[in-house]
Amino acid sequence: MAKPFASSADTTAKTDTLEILGEGVYALTAEGDPNVGAVEGEDFVVAIESRATPAASREWLKVLREQTDKPVRYLVLTHYHAVRVLGASAFDAQDIIMSEASRDLVEERGEQDWKSEFGRMPRLAKNAEEVPGLTWPTVTFATDYDIDLGGDRGKLELRFLGRGHTGGDVAVWHDKTRTLFAGDLVESKAALYTGDAYHFDWAGKTLDNVKAYQAEYLIGGRGPVSRGVAETDAAVEQTRKFLNGMIENVGRVHKAGGNLKQAFEATRDALAPEFGAWPIFEHCLPFDVQRLWDEFDGIEHPRIWTAERDREVWAQLQD
Numbered sequence: 001m002a003k004p005f006a007s008s009a010d011t012t013a014k015t016d017t018l019e020i021l022g023e024g025v026y027a028l029t030a031e032g033d034p035n036v037g038a039v040e041g042e043d044f045v046v047a048i049e050s051r052a053t054p055a056a057s058r059e060w061l062k063v064l065r066e067q068t069d070k071p072v073r074y075l076v077l078t079h080y081h082a083v084r085v086l087g088a089s090a091f092d093a094q095d096i097i098m099s100e101a102s103r104d105l106v107e108e109r110g111e112q113d114w115k116s117e118f119g120r121m122p123r124l125a126k127n128a129e130e131v132p133g134l135t136w137p138t139v140t141f142a143t144d145y146d147i148d149l150g151g152d153r154g155k156l157e158l159r160f161l162g163r164g165h166t167g168g169d170v171a172v173w174h175d176k177t178r179t180l181f182a183g184d185l186v187e188s189k190a191a192l193y194t195g196d197a198y199h200f201d202w203a204g205k206t207l208d209n210v211k212a213y214q215a216e217y218l219i220g221g222r223g224p225v226s227r228g229v230a231e232t233d234a235a236v237e238q239t240r241k242f243l244n245g246m247i248e249n250v251g252r253v254h255k256a257g258g259n260l261k262q263a264f265e266a267t268r269d270a271l272a273p274e275f276g277a278w279p280i281f282e283h284c285l286p287f288d289v290q291r292l293w294d295e296f297d298g299i300e301h302p303r304i305w306t307a308e309r310d311r312e313v314w315a316q317l318q319d
Helices: 053-064 102-118 201-211 230-256 258-277 281-296 305-316
Strands: 017-021 025-030 033-040 047-048 072-076 095-099 139-143 143-150 157-159 170-174 179-183 218-219
Touching: 017 139, 017 218, 025 053, 025 218, 095 102, 102 139, 102 305, 139 143, 201 230, 201 281, 218 230, 230 258, 230 281, 258 281, 281 305
Parallel strands: 047 072, 072 095, 095 139, 179 218
Antiparallel strands: 017 025, 025 033, 033 047, 143 157, 157 170, 170 179
16 A cells, blocks of 8 residues: 655644743744744844744744743744745744845745645645745845844854755854754754755764754754753764765665665665654655755755655655
8 A cells, every 4th residue: 555645644733842941042842843943032032933834833923922922023944945934924023034045945946845845744734825925034144144132131143054954054043041943954853854955964064063062952843852962962963873874875775776766765774763753754755865866866956846746756765
């Protein structure tokens, strides 16, 4: 029997959990669904990540409003994927911030990504008809951007740490509480989506740059908050182990003159004992292996995922 496409059969509601990591520093985790966060300034809030739709973002804002009534001055988007950005309108933020590279990806492939991701993860697309259109930033930056939080709250440092999950991911660092919002550059006990990734950069220098923060709190794209340097290091190294496992197994089949299906099966067999029970493992792996195979073929810039291409790759590898 064919496996249900991507996460189309995942209809179980997830439980949101608010974690307060310091004065005015919040993370909302959701049992393997995408994480979001916020940091209070003296008289405003910086929201970090949107959800997939305005309705889903309003659910997060309702939780946040139990802690603070300050207006959302900034919405920081760590990268361009639809389930991270298309609920942005709910925040009524004065400014939406993303990297220049992410802005370019919205322009290049935002429409296709919207259809692709909502097809893969329909449960996240709550009240999708409310999405007003693509999310465009009002502020972009190449590598560095700081937000002064006012008073004695310190600042947020937005940094491009290298190509990884996409070509434009940024991390958000709050030095006062030593908290790192890593976006999808790190996953904690959740499988990686790497369909738009630069695997070799990510597994090497980019994760080295993430680890160099020695964060006390690390909020990855999915999974629980990591607490203490030992745990935050472990989250980084778990992410690296997943990537290196892919690189080793896909690379071996590619070098031997095998085919994509063989590379997928070898990679699944190698990774499943450790990672197979984690959220979205079966969903992501076909797209992950296809992108890595492309990299071994010398395709530098990730090919665009469309709803049609999603189904073709899935049928080739998972059915």
